[in-house]
Amino acid sequence: MKRFIGFIRKEFYHIFRDKRSLFILFGMPIAQILLFGFAITNEINNVDIAILDHSKDATTQEIINKISASKYFSIDAFITREADIESVFKKGKIKAVLNFEKDFSKKLIKENVATIQIITDATDPNTANTISNYTNSILQKYMQEQNKDIKPIYTIIPQTRMVYNTELKSVFMFVPGVMTIILMLVSAMMTSISITREKELGTMEILLVSPLKPIQVIIGKVVPYILLSVINAIVIVVLSIFIFNMPVEGSLFILGLESVLFIINALSLGILISTISKTQQTAMMISLMGLMLPVILLSGFIFPISSMPLPLQLISHVIPAKWFIIIVKAIMLKGVGITFIWKETLILLGMTLFFIGLSVKKYKIRLE
Amino acid sequence: MGITINNISKAYNEVSALQDISFNVKPGELFGLIGPDGAGKTTLFRVLTTLLFADKGTATVAGYDVVNDYKSIRNSVGYMPGRFSLYQDLTVEENLHFFATIFGTTIAENYDLIKEIYVQIEPFKKRRAGDLSGGMKQKLALSCALIHKPKVLFLDEPTTGVDPVSRKEFWEMLKRLQKKGITILVSTPYMDEAALCDRIALIQDGKILEIDTPQAIVKHYPKTIYNVSASNMYALIKSLNEYVYSHSVYPFGEFVHYTDQRDDFNPTDLKSYLEAKGLKNITINPTETTIEDTFMELAR
Known part of the structure; x- marks a missing residue:
């Protein structure tokens, strides 16, 4: 035990004396979360839309004017047939089509209810969602103005329809994604680098010719990074709550436990990488290419998995980050308990055990 | 142990x-x-x-x-x-x-x-x-x-x-x-x-x-080693290597360690050979064998 503590103390010396890795450890999470938080916003500006007006009366004209007066939308085309909707979308410039039903004014006066269909191009689900929200709020405002002196109350029903990604499953929430990336990067890359550094500097040779067992070396390498990653996770959650008003509906305790599980998963991947790479540079490249890219591209963080081609969807199943993002979203946004995410947790746990087993098996007790 | x-x-x-x-x-x-x-x-x-x-x-x-x-x-x-x-x-x-x-x-x-x-x-x-x-x-x-x-x-x-x-x-x-x-x-x-x-x-x-x-x-070193020196080191090594009876020639600090193939080697023969090659200030003296000499001999 004393040996083990001595080893961990040495690891902390390494971490705190290397300014660059300290910067990666603590500077990056903060920079990333702020960058993603402020740069990737849900704001839209002058989005091109098309109008399909079947009634062409005073009310629809008024609504169209309101919409075109807002800074969010600019009307690019007026179309006359339902059949044209598809072709304007295919050109790619138009992001939404507003479809006013026939006899809009008449219905509003007679039945007090009229319908506008908001059709959005959901290839970018984030923008599509925002467009429909903004349109709705313009309509709401218009109704309030109208209803001030008229009784009975007019109701305009907006029917939202998304095309190309109809279910709109990926609510763009960057915090779970950033958290996943940071934990993956810190845990996997830093451990793999710190182990390969021992190989590169030749100190691994001395460690091998010592009574330290492989498992002691591995755990000794891992423990400091578990602690640091947990601190990172806390920083990210605190930042997202206080700066971006991210809701945390579920239990912070479960979120913490799940995070530790994911951190251990990433660490075991880091050890695995270190067993197959000889230099720090290789370890870093493998971590970046082999872990970061899949995490960013295939985990559902930026690109919704549901809109990926099937082969990529299948690949995404073996990416631990995907399951962690699902868990974090479920806890933070939906506020569910462990009963709803046990399946994902089990998958993550299974992957972790597999990676740990593999890396202990692959850890070399000799130089070749 | x-x-x-x-x-x-x-x-x-x-x-x-x-x-x-x-x-x-x-x-x-x-x-x-x-x-x-x-x-x-x-x-x-x-x-x-x-x-x-x-x-x-x-x-x-x-x-x-x-x-x-x-x-x-x-x-x-x-x-x-x-x-x-x-x-x-x-x-x-x-x-x-x-x-x-x-x-x-x-x-x-x-x-x-x-x-x-x-x-x-x-x-x-x-x-x-x-x-x-x-x-x-x-x-x-x-x-x-x-x-x-x-x-x-x-x-x-x-x-x-x-x-x-x-x-x-x-x-x-x-x-x-x-x-x-x-x-x-x-x-x-x-x-x-x-x-x-x-x-x-x-x-x-x-x-x-x-x-x-x-x-x-x-x-165990079988031969006597001679420290040979002359004013022109490069020409000396070259001449010694060209000498018909030369066994080994290794530069060794300011001297050249030389061994001869013959058992009845006479340094004066070598001196006159080197003089004929135009070398000056020639000295030839027997010296003690070092481990390096042994190594070079064994590694030949």
Whole structure:
């Protein structure tokens, strides 16, 4: 035990004396979360839309004017047939089509209810969602103005329809994604680098010719990074709550436990990488290419998995980050308990055990 | 308690590094492995310190088999690799403390063993190991290799890149450690250090050329060596090489070490030959054989 503590103390010396890795450890999470938080916003500006007006009366004209007066939308085309909707979308410039039903004014006066269909191009689900929200709020405002002196109350029903990604499953929430990336990067890359550094500097040779067992070396390498990653996770959650008003509906305790599980998963991947790479540079490249890219591209963080081609969807199943993002979203946004995410947790746990087993098996007790 | 090596062979992808090496190091012996770079010294050290498997042959260290009892060996030997392999970002004291801890001991417990070495670097104990001079680094590395009181000490080129004064001190320390009963296997490319060992093995291209005491190895040298000098070194070497009876010609400091093929060699013959070649200020005197001469002869 004393040996083990001595080893961990040495690891902390390494971490705190290397300014660059300290910067990666603590500077990056903060920079990333702020960058993603402020740069990737849900704001839209002058989005091109098309109008399909079947009634062409005073009310629809008024609504169209309101919409075109807002800074969010600019009307690019007026179309006359339902059949044209598809072709304007295919050109790619138009992001939404507003479809006013026939006899809009008449219905509003007679039945007090009229319908506008908001059709959005959901290839970018984030923008599509925002467009429909903004349109709705313009309509709401218009109704309030109208209803001030008229009784009975007019109701305009907006029917939202998304095309190309109809279910709109990926609510763009960057915090779970950033958290996943940071934990993956810190845990996997830093451990793999710190182990390969021992190989590169030749100190691994001395460690091998010592009574330290492989498992002691591995755990000794891992423990400091578990602690640091947990601190990172806390920083990210605190930042997202206080700066971006991210809701945390579920239990912070479960979120913490799940995070530790994911951190251990990433660490075991880091050890695995270190067993197959000889230099720090290789370890870093493998971590970046082999872990970061899949995490960013295939985990559902930026690109919704549901809109990926099937082969990529299948690949995404073996990416631990995907399951962690699902868990974090479920806890933070939906506020569910462990009963709803046990399946994902089990998958993550299974992957972790597999990676740990593999890396202990692959850890070399000799130089070749 | 010493080291036994039986028919060890090792190759790296077809390139043979060790070929059928066998020798024994007696308990408490200071044994030198002498050979140029690439002779296979480091590979042999790694086989003995359980870091590499040999392709063929067996070896024991302190009575333990290097393959089956590798854990026992790792508990009882001190190893100082050829490259400086301590933590450069840790201070002198932290390095020593770390190695003491992982071997389950403390600095205080074995301080007497490292005292003579450590007092020299103690004034710098708060300095990072990476900022030490070459000699200091080696002294620290030796301290770290000794801190757990090993039965056998493996030192792979401990004095390479170290200044002559530190080298001398280093060897004096090895002598003192030997008196404390530690078996020491040390490798070096410097032939002058060989004379300080109890016995040496001359190694080249993965083969042992000869094993004996330094004195015996020198004595076995079959020929008389002559120190030859002249005003033009380059022309001298060229002329000696062209001489019909020349056996070996090696530049050796300000002289050329020359041996002749004939048993009844007469220096005056050579002098007149060299004069005929136009060389001036010629001196030819017999000299004592060094280990380097022996090595060069064996390596021919």
